[in-house]
Amino acid sequence: MACLSNYTIKGIPSSCEPNLAGIAEAYLGYYGDFTINVDLSAHTVTGFTAESGKKLYKYEFAKQTGSLTSTLTKDEANGTRYYTNAVALQFTKLEASKHLEVQALAAEKLVGIIKDNNGKYWLVGYDSYLSAADTTAQTGQSYDDLNGYNVTMNQMSAYLPFEISYAQFSSAIDE
DSSP states (O other), X not given: OOTTOSOOOOOOOOOOSOOOOSEEEEEEEEGGGXXXXXXXXXXXXXXXXXXXXXXXXXXXXXXXXXXXXXXXXXXTTTTEEEEEEEEEEEEESOOHHHHHHHHHHHHSOEEEEEEETXXXXXXXXXXXXXXXXXXXXXXXXXXXXXXXXXXEEEXXXXXXXXXXXXXXXXXXXXX
């Protein structure tokens, strides 16, 4: 076993299954409103509980405009290692109501559950909160440019995002 990890390498087999890039939807809520338990050995969520009356909110966007990216930063001399988990979302059409929502996303400490285009859900915000790193609002110049918003939120974590089932968090969704 390596000295920087409690994990053991075991190999990864190749897969012939279809694999689609990108994300399909995002659910965001206030970081302090949820209790999250994980199984580190299986890298999965074992419990996700919302405080009474607290909710996750669904964010929808056009196909191929959202992503979840995890980037490792490691310094062996210092013995440190962490991931920057970045959620990038794009919303079309500038509107006052969206201005307010983007400003709220930029100001708050969040937890996120991201559905990828393979139907898997990923929790971002287990050991630290997700927060806005970059937002832009733009009119575009050409007719085919974006008129809308780009929002990127980051979480610095000791872990890659955790897999979570829809059943574990569905009761917390504001519908």
